[in-house]
Amino acid sequence: MRVLVVEDDEEMARTVAVGLRRAQMAVDVAFDGPDGLERALCHDYDVIVLDRDLPGMHGDAVCSELIAAGNRSRVLMLTAAATAEDLVDGLGLGADDYLPKPFDFPVLIARVGALARRAHPAVPPVLLHGDLVVDTARRTARRGERPLELAPKEFGVLEVLLAAEGRAVPAEELLGRVWDEAADPFTSAVKITISRLRAKLGNPPVIETVAKRGYRI
Known part of the structure; x- marks a missing residue:
């Protein structure tokens, strides 16, 4: 956000x-x-x-x-x-x-x-994907019964990917939606955050890399 x-x-x-x-x-x-x-x-x-x-x-x-x-x-x-x-x-x-x-x-x-x-497009207060539950109102996330301790950028990336409903989200869009204007557009911040997020989400994997298009759930 x-x-x-x-x-x-x-x-x-x-x-x-x-x-x-x-x-x-x-x-x-x-x-x-x-x-x-x-x-x-x-x-x-x-x-x-x-x-x-x-x-x-x-x-x-x-x-x-x-x-x-x-x-x-x-x-x-x-x-x-x-x-x-x-x-x-x-x-x-x-x-x-x-x-x-x-x-x-x-x-x-x-x-x-x-x-x-209510922004573009409207995002429901709770985002679901299998056993992954993200509460955008309370800013909490869990997988199954396991709470996820996510850093702000990790939570933001996860929220954007879930709200995309299967669409591949380019790294540039993630950078623009989750980071502020001080972010370097040539940084590897998105890649690093995705890697950390994958590790916290565990198996089976839910974030897919789509060649030349970005990331999707």
Whole structure:
């Protein structure tokens, strides 16, 4: 799951990013409206956490531009105002959810997770393949009765592969969906993560390498 946080309060932005990363999400951060819009249009985010009161370009305008461009990311709008009128305005602009500040962090994580499951295409809360069970809401996985202790990137790769429903997923797509923008596109991170994931999943193997096409379950 890949998330963009657009928040001009740098301390809050970094705090939110750290918390989302601990919840096994890949997170990029922007501190103003123009930078947030540019990143949102350049990368395929599942969810955009968008502050409404941004410098350079108001959050309302960012949201409107994303809708006009056909961007498919889900938008969670944050605001210091909490009136019914603000809520109606935010949702009317195309935001998918609305959260007033201050907020409880577990609520933010739950909202982001719920929006991600409604992203393109919708991902069910529990993904199944044989005896492999991945709970995308609780961020847990097990094979049979054995819990799987997965690192965030391992969980993310497994989630994307299961959601692909048998389609071979290129390494470039996995890198774009599970890693943040700091990832080196020429790195072997995907290959290494797949190898570790296979070892943790055990036998019989469930991840197949498809020549020149990527990986699939």
